[in-house]
Every structure is written in C-alpha cells, then in structure tokens.
Amino acid sequence: MKELQVAGFLDNSLVNGKGLRAVLFLSGCNHHCPGCHNVAMQGFDYGEKANIKDIVKRVESNMPLIKGITFSGGEPFEQAENLSELAYLLKKEGLNIWCYTGYTFEYIIEHLDKNNGWKELLDNIDILVDGRFEMDKYSHHLKYKGSSNQRIIDVKESVLLKHIILYEEV
Ligand code: SF4
Incomplete structure (x- = not known):
C-alpha cells in the first residue's frame, strides 16, 4: 500500500472547511509564499511517512461524527499520485473532500495531463480552495481562506459548466 509524507493530522476540526471534518496536512511545498502560515511544512521530508490504509482506518474511527476530510x-498536489488513491478510498466511504492548494484552478486544469495523479485527485475533490497566500490581501475576517485572492471553488459544478463556480454556502 502506498505512503504519504504527512506533516500533521487533526481528527476533527471546524475551521478547515464546512462542517466537522478530519484534516490531513501534506508535507512539501514549492510556492514559498511570503508570510506562509507554516514554513516548516514546506519541507518535503518534514513529518513522517504514513500508510494510506492506516490513514483510512484512522478517519473511519471518527465516522459518522465527521462528514468530510480536508487536505x-x-x-497537496505535490503528492497527487498517492493522495489521489486516498481521496478515492475516502470518497467511497461517502466523505466530502476539501483541498487547499497554492496552484490556481486554471493552472491545475491546464496541467492535468502533465502531472501524475492530478486528474485523479481533482476527480475526487468536491471543494478546492485555490491560490497562493498573498500577505497584502490577508484578512482575519475571511472564512476558510487566508487572503482574498483565494477562491472557494465547487469543483464538480466548475468542471461540468466549464467555468469557475464559487461555493456559496460558506
Ligand atoms: S502554498 Fe501554503 S504551504 Fe505553500 S508556501 Fe504558500 S502558504 Fe505556505
């Protein structure tokens, strides 16, 4: 079974997406946004390796209390090849999946076929919070995002309608 390099895990959280949900923090990031909320997690060796099967078991132990999981x-897209397998297994359990990314939705769509696992990962994501963190656009009033350039996107609707549909019910 495949592994992921994991920076952290929360069994339940109310601030990383709508509803009570588990949160999986994936190690490694090349965006290097000034003012990054967690510089340590930019390291690709930060944290520890975790088996996908073990992560599924841990998430299952909190069901039906939690309604979803947030990556x-x-x-997260740097580990898309293995993360897409986890997303697939959790989606089968009926969980709703949010994912934060420093890439924009448009960039991901344009590069779907050039990066292993990107298409499979996106296929299993319900809500994508996209874009790099921009310090001059930071506000603590924003819900579920750090800076106002970031968007909370309904992935299924956006793919279906071929233009960005923002998630309204936040
Ligand atoms: S995308 Fe997120 S983790 Fe990566 S540098 Fe920007 S704020 Fe930090």
Whole structure:
C-alpha cells in the first residue's frame, strides 16, 4: 500500500472547511509564499511517512461524527499520485473532500495531463480552495481562506459548466 509524507493530522476540526471534518496536512511545498502560515511544512521530508490504509482506518474511527476530510499543507498536489488513491478510498466511504492548494484552478486544469495523479485527485475533490497566500490581501475576517485572492471553488459544478463556480454556502 502506498505512503504519504504527512506533516500533521487533526481528527476533527471546524475551521478547515464546512462542517466537522478530519484534516490531513501534506508535507512539501514549492510556492514559498511570503508570510506562509507554516514554513516548516514546506519541507518535503518534514513529518513522517504514513500508510494510506492506516490513514483510512484512522478517519473511519471518527465516522459518522465527521462528514468530510480536508487536505492541506504544504501543497497537496505535490503528492497527487498517492493522495489521489486516498481521496478515492475516502470518497467511497461517502466523505466530502476539501483541498487547499497554492496552484490556481486554471493552472491545475491546464496541467492535468502533465502531472501524475492530478486528474485523479481533482476527480475526487468536491471543494478546492485555490491560490497562493498573498500577505497584502490577508484578512482575519475571511472564512476558510487566508487572503482574498483565494477562491472557494465547487469543483464538480466548475468542471461540468466549464467555468469557475464559487461555493456559496460558506
Ligand atoms: S502554498 Fe501554503 S504551504 Fe505553500 S508556501 Fe504558500 S502558504 Fe505556505
């Protein structure tokens, strides 16, 4: 079974997406945003390796209390090949999946076929919070995002309608 390099895990959280959800922080990020909320997690060796099967078991132990899981980081798309397998297994359990990324939605769509696992990962994400953190656009009033350039995107609707549909119910 495949592994992920994991920077942290929360069994339940109310601030990393709508509803009570688990949060998986993936190690490694190349965006290097000034003012990054967690510089240590930019390291690709930070944290520890975790088996996908063990992560699924841990998430299952909190069901049905939690309604979903959020992938954060770090940059989850850097581990898309293995993360997409985890996303697939958790989606089968009926969980709703949020994912934070420093890439924009448009960039991800343009590079879907050039990066292993990107398409498979996006296929299993319900809500994508996209874009790098921009310090001059930071506000603590923003819900579920750090700076106003970031968007909370309904992935399924956006792919279906071929333009960005923001998630409204936040
Ligand atoms: S994308 Fe996130 S983890 Fe990566 S540098 Fe920017 S704020 Fe930090």
